[in-house]
Amino acid sequence: MVRPLRIEEPSGPRFELALEQLEAGQSFVFLDTGLRLVDGALQVLVPTQWEPHSITKPRALEELQRAQRNIARLSSSSSRFSAIVAGFPQLFILVYDYGMGGLWMCQLRGGEFEWYEGYPQESPAA
Numbered sequence: 001m002v003r004p005l006r007i008e009e010p011s012g013p014r015f016e017l018a019l020e021q022l023e024a025g026q027s028f029v030f031l032d033t034g035l036r037l038v039d040g041a042l043q044v045l046v047p048t049q050w051e052p053h054s055i056t057k058p059r060a061l062e063e064l065q066r067a068q069r070n071i072a073r074l075s076s077s078s079s080r081f082s083a084i085v086a087g088f089p090q091l092f093i094l095v096y097d098y099g100m101g102g103l104w105m106c107q108l109r110g111g112e113f114e115w116y117e118g119y120p121q122e123s124p125a126a
Helices: 013-023 057-077 079-085
Strands: 005-007 028-030 033-038 041-047 090-097 102-109 112-115
Touching: 005 013, 013 028, 013 033, 013 079, 033 057, 041 057, 057 079, 057 090, 057 102, 057 112
Parallel strands: 005 028, 041 090
Antiparallel strands: 028 033, 033 041, 090 102, 102 112
């Protein structure tokens, strides 16, 4: 499997290559946020800094809103990015990466927050 292109700034040749990949149905990573067009939506994968048993709705929303700001930055910096994603609803998914894979914990779509099955988890007893 080829790793997605990682970019730090919404400009330059690497960014243009990332946009080409997005248009071709591939993903790229901006800062720490993964983006791809899939199932008629802009899917934004957001890594969490929290362990699954420590995630709460306020913590999840804080991380999802950080990703929304990243997407807003891309849109304001690049008219090409804006044109590519125009008309696609945005789906933000909070992901816990455990090294060999990832667990989807919750999503934010159209301002509506929803937990995936199994979340939130209770903290283990001390």
